[in-house]
Amino acid sequence: MEDLFYNNPDQVKKIVEEFGDAVLPMKKADQPFFSKYRVFNYKEELENAEPFGYAAQNPADFIANFASYFEDAVNWDSTGVLYNVHPNVNVYGQVASFLAGFANPNFAQDISSGKLMLIEKQLIEYFASLARWDVAQAGGIFTFGGKGTNLYGLKIALDKTFPNLREQGLQGKIKVISNDLGHPCHVEVCNWAGIGIENCIRLKTENTTVPVELFRETFEEIVKNGEKLPLIILNGLSTLNHAIDNIKGIAEARDEIVARYKLDYVPHIHIDSVLGWVYLLLARYDFDTNPLNIKPDVLAVMKKKYLLMANVVYADSFGADFHKTGFCGYSSSLFMAKDKRPLLNIERSYHEDSSLEFSKYSPYSYSLELSRSPHGPVSAYATLKTMGIEGFVQILAALTESFRYMKDVFHNQDHTEVLNYDEDSNLLFFVFKPRKDIVFTEGMNPELVEDIKAFNTGFYQFLIHKLEKGEANIFFSCSRSHKYLGQSFGSIKVYSWNANFNVEEAKKVTNHINKLFQEYIQGFEATKDYNIFDFLDVKGAK
Template identity: 25%
Template sequence: MREKNERQKWKKILQEKVQPAFLAPWQEEHKEKEFKEIVRETLYNINSLKGDKEEQKCFLGESKYIIKDKNDILTVQEKAKMPEESTSIKEVMKEVASYFNGMFNWVHPKAMFNVTPPAAIPSVMGNLMGAMFNPNLVEEEYSGNIAALEVEVVGMISDLVGYDTSQSIGHFTFGGTGAYLFATKLALTKCLGKESRWEGIRKDPQILVSKVGHYAVKNCTDWTGLGMNNVRAIDIQEDSSMNLDHLEQVMERCYEEGKPIAMIVATMGTTDAFGIDDLKGIAEICDKFVKKHNLKNRPFIYADAVIGWAWSVFNSYDFKENDMEFSKDTLKAIEECREKIKYLYLADAIGIDFHKTGFTSYNSSMICLKDHNLLDLVTRDRNQMAYLYQFSAYTPGEYTLECSRGGNYALGAWCNLKYFGLEGYRAILGNLIESEKSLRKVIENESSMVCVNYKDHGLVTLFRVYPKSLKKILGSEQFAKEQYDKEFKDPSYKESLVKYNEYQFKVVNELQKILFEENGPALSFTSNFRVTSYKEPIAAIKAYPMSPYMICAEDELKEHIISYILKAADRVDC
């Protein structure tokens, strides 16, 4: 009798509490209504945390943070207990909404913290569909036609950057680092031969990247076992692009030392200053190097274009006609970037983040290869995976690092690419560049501020602010510009540079307080956006607008951004 009751209890719990938490396996109108109601209430809970338009608040809810220091982490972990009994879905969704208090609202024009975009609705819905039906892109059998959708995105991107779509191939991965890691593995195997997959790395292949290239190169050389000491940093030019003369010198040094060059990374849009390397020049140097030394393999060229890829939408733009009617300054900035981005097709592989300048939900990254035959280097034997690949024509799990790859990556990207098209992305980027130009003009008119990346043409504006007391000391109306110029060029100003690097951080620290106390802008800080002529790091405050609602009017920028920066500086001075 006891056994029978226990069976009845689990059946009751299953039917009344467990099954309602899942979508129905067939059409049931009442189940669909229940799901819509849960979605509606969840949206209400989260949207109620937004401020109104007059409030100008760029974060959700209240500035209540559960974790304020390291001790709080331990407290949270110790208190966390899984409930004994099931909770109602509505209660769970109401409770989880509270964790969004203090979260930046990335679609707000004052949220300029870093290269973090708001997710466009098409990508959100694509992610929702992926979450509902859970396709796994390990192979076609587990993902159905979502596999074809991933291939379509590869085709669209290949066509956009100039790859031959009959030869290219690609797949989505877990982020820009995932794309970088896959490229590193390909480069190492190409350099050392397939046997290295069994024997390991027994030489010291070198990876060359500019000094302002992403730190992912250190992660990838560490995690592959190559070792971070086998990364060689190449000097940069004034526009933050790789110095090609120094690249040639380092390549020759590698040859003299008997160390093969596995990979050269062309950074196509640095995070801080949006420096774009001369990919055409890098490819020419590689060809010259191979010919000179009669080498069997050319170094693998990886284009780290996770941010810059989006400028490819201007490859077919008629800059003379200027149908989008961009301003003269914006048009010039876009064209200068396009002149470098248009050579992406020369790279052996390209890393792309749709969750940056593609405006999709996190995370959505892709690596695209120029030649599908490269995959032969890393493809695994099917016998290792006996329970997979019995019926599928599309089997990326044979060569990807991941076995499980959610279809959400591809769904979000596909929906945005289809929705925005070339004109949509051109309008988004154009607006952000227009606002960047306006912001720099406002900064230029402030005697205590100086833009330190005025020659760069990305979305980011980097600047430094100085105490007004310097005006009397230097006896100049343009005291900020003069002070920074001396700090950048004159080694005797090293002490001042360090002092005012710390000053920038103090200003940003005050801005963080003003953000929550007075609904100020969300700006960030970089401790080393580049180095001085005497190799010292330069710190800067960073404004990285990514919202399609970003304003371009100079008077509004002054009111909503500059006034708060000056207030923060005054607080530091006091």
């Protein structure tokens, strides 16, 4: 039994090596999965799973059994994996998190975590400075994911709007403003908070962003109806097109309406920047001297995104997912607030000042989670320190150039239509044309639209079929909900946030996709529905 608990460093090194020998050889650079892809049935697998026994299992047998569960696990280190915003992980971040676990800290209180919790404080101050907020006044907390950051934003917004909320609960008519390109969790947090999903207003975007005038009209209508608007959620790099809303314009319109109608509250503006936070790092890059010699057109796109994200200075809070665009393992999410007081005061029992000493730092007193893993802060800290601003800038430049290359390739082919060619986004939406003479316009014949959708979802089925046979080295998604010119075409979605992705890898991807397409049109009929599409389809996003 004593061998199951810590004895000395050599013991840990030996166990790690044994696990690594069993698992890591499955992780091949040119393969998108740890194994050949297989659609398994959960009921059958549970029935055949090795049972839990009364006696302890031999460690070697356990490791072998454990390794079998990596079947179908995605190999995010493969540059052929182009599925959603999901990075390969910085190994220093992963190992630092693993070792932090040997202290078994609960990041709810520093007394059980030691100086490790100082890491969280350092990150909060760092991101407050990147946002150009008053570092002494700002605050933040790591939480369970992007949905958690939005939930914190909503909670603080409600507390500010309804000072007696903690005692009396929700009262009156409440609205939350989001938009039609916002993440589905904007609606979901309204459900979790008891506001109701019908009270989450999804404003229609124009050219991928919320029109300030439409926001103004909507807010005024809410006021005239005797309703309250605690929260405004804006996009800080939306999932499907990397758009950043006009934060400054919305903030100014909000303030004008609050003053005009003499409201007794100010709606809280939260930026859902769980993807876009990474562009705040460019505040430390010298665009004028351009020390990394980034190509001018690529540099212009990066600078544009930084300047848009820099307007977070006008917001009240924002979120950052390091497990998305920060090369950390799941999950590592930071909620940041310009004014820390509403955050610390959620339970009316906690206060911090500049004299804070060890044993008195206690997120336990205000956080949603009373049991908090060290993984989020530790992995983010290690990744930011080992990569530096320079590393992130290099990767952002490579991704920007690579996706522009792929858009150009598919745009210039006569058998493909790029659906987001004019967007400065590091993702690609395109469709294959059943006929080369098809011209995409608004109001297309519905039957033709369905033909195109069937043709492309069929191609995706073909890809999964090839993966099952071990004959494909790429993996991406197909979206039945993504719209172009008001229609859904079953678009192919190519998305990478791999630190090793560059133009050379993009060339391999485009060639592989086109090769698969040539095989597909020779004749393929799916024998089963693999039902693997875009995650937003699963969410029922519109």
